[in-house]
Amino acid sequence: MPLSTISTEELPAILSQLDQAIYNHQQWYDAISRTLVCQLPANELDLGNDAHRKCLLGQWYYNNSPTKIRAHPGFIALGEAHEHMHKQAAHILGMARAGMAITTTDYDNFANSLQRVRLQILTLSRELEDIQRNADPLTRASNRIHMLPKLREQQELVKRGVHRCCIAMMDLDHFKLVNDTRGHIAGDQVLAATAHYIIDHLRPYDRIFRFGGEEFLICMLHTDMKDGQELAERLRQGIAEMAIDVGSGEPVHVTASFGLTLLESSISVEQSIDRADKAMYAAKSEGRNRVCAWEPSME
Template identity: 55%
Template sequence: MHQMAAKLLQTASSGGIISPLDYDSFINALERLRLQILTLKRELEETLYNLDPLTGAHNRIGMLTKLREQLDMVKRHVQSSCIAMMDIDLFKTVNDTYGHSVGDIVLAASARNVMEHLRPYDKLFRYGGEEFLLCMQNTDIGLGYEVVERIRQGLAANHIDYGGKKPLQITMSFGIALLDPEATVEQSIERADKAMYVAKIAGRNCTRIWDETM
């Protein structure tokens, strides 16, 4: 592009005649560049729009759409999928003890640690507050449990430096449920949420799989 522009400019400045073919080629290249810039701008805006600015996780705007796409694949027997709800343990205590600025550091560091343990096709959404939802496509409940346990153990082994005397050790509680072809996405989320609260009651920093007794 730059070479074409320089060639045309040199021709014009030396009194030469720019051929219609060269001029049309330059205009076409300029139009292609303009379209590429617009496409990049749109993709960047969509990425920023769909990401939570604090944690870098996907926000809830596209969450239900993504989960419904996965549920449709489950219904067509293309693949199984499961979801996990996760909640930072004793997060209110962190906020009350150290302040909301440290709470934000904990949120961001925890989400970053979780995402470091994800597979390329897993998606993490910030569900609200200190609660996150993980979508694991092409994953049955057994494999989902293994993935979540790897995340939980990695998080528990990590210490978050917030600028204080002693780094904070943060844990999460997890609840897992399949995307059930006989249920709505919202019902599957509710099941994972119930399993997560069972994990809280069990002592926190653990994983529970939803079953009909919950």
Template identity: 50%
Template sequence: MTAISLNFTREELQNILTHLDQALFNHIQWHKRIIRDLICRLPVNKGDIEQKAHQECLFGQWYTQDSPKKLQKHPGFVAIGEAHKQMHQVAARLLMSMNTKGGVESQDYDIFANVIERLQLEIASLKRELEFSLHTRDPLTEATNRIDMLPMLREIHALVKRSAQSCCLIMMDLDFFKKINDKYGHNAGDKVLIGLVHFVSKHLRSYDKLFRYGGEEFLLCMQHIDLQECYSRVDQLRKDISTLEIDIGRKTPATITASFGITLLDPHVSIEECIDRADKAMYAAKSAGRNNTKTWDPSMQA
């Protein structure tokens, strides 16, 4: 499963999951009431047959008013809205049929049951994706952790093999990071890592990936991009990082530079080999004086 592409923090993800669980509970309670009304042939609740019933129920109120705007862009969230609206439309037809005809047709009820199942599947799918994204985060920096890096990269590698897209891997390593820990302490070093990751994340496209590879080393995966454009983007990012000031709780903010190594995600070699190429290019950038960007070439293989 690929982590959700929107840039949520761990706190935002936890908050969304909490509210989604409450909204799902409200939906289940509504569903139980509708079934009871149909079986017991109770008087129709006017709110259930109104045109905007899907916006007025408690689940609909969360969906239309209280859900985060960033989540509203997600295809799974859009699919939930479509299924939820259709569910209310079908429920309204059932309730009106019971009210006017004294009962409902079996095929109409089957449609209602099917759309209920579709909605529940869409909600469960989104919830799993949110939980996956939450649990794959590095607890300090909120970059995706290394444990989940290879499965995600293998999915992208498969697309490259089918010529569905071009892709680049970029190794990023902070220059002289040990000096920050030695001078200011590890707490300050943690703040530098957190600040850097948040800064880089904001400068990536929504479908790019950022992994914490280890310590102060990070792996970026940029999709739908050729080597020339990738170099241009990464080198600009390098320049921007060199001007970044990070608050570490002292009078003077910390500054940092980074070295970058870039390689194409080659369909003819393994993911591990591609990562090794990016790593070699990064070390070439270090050897060139740091605060530098290098692209892998075969001469670096030795």
């Protein structure tokens, strides 16, 4: 589930929980350091195989963390780093209890695992702060100002051969008719419902940006054209099947047209966006409610 499914109302509470997680992590580290330096008896909870579940950070992670962030790769990575850290801690605490000298390698491994946990918490927190600053308040999609820097980051990864990246321009068909017949409040509800549907059905690492009006740009990572077309087609079908409740009268039904292209390494990001835009207009001209891939003949 993408982090962008989190509403602007929910973000402050989650960020506060992450701040508390950082504090708890530091308190736990201070207690471990005091135990080692002062040669005190170790806390039995820190020696158990399930120690990562019993510390304050672990209790939050496994029992009280928000459902909406649990499937996010960064949250999963935090759990893995946290469990590894506790194994390192149990190892050096066990050595100390047995009267063995703790080697620099053992201590460095423990210290590095501590830093990884802190880095994972901070990274997750920064992602959420980034969403809070840059999300379009109506649709929860990222705003256009935020789009180009993110796409350029992905283009650099494409250039280095890390992955392929597909982008899609999406536009709601006959959206003006919704505003004209049902009113602008209903139009806003349709925009929000459509964007939320896309956000809910993207993979955790994909991104959606509000390009302007009823146009959105979707960035699909680790995706070639074939997979991109399949994902866009699923989104298109899902939007067409929606019945959007706008509070009065019959539900609103809308369709969307998609234009698809790869984020190329040999041309500018803006040129790739232009290709997706031209493919989207081709989808419009071919009857709307369809997915078209960019072709050189569209230049």
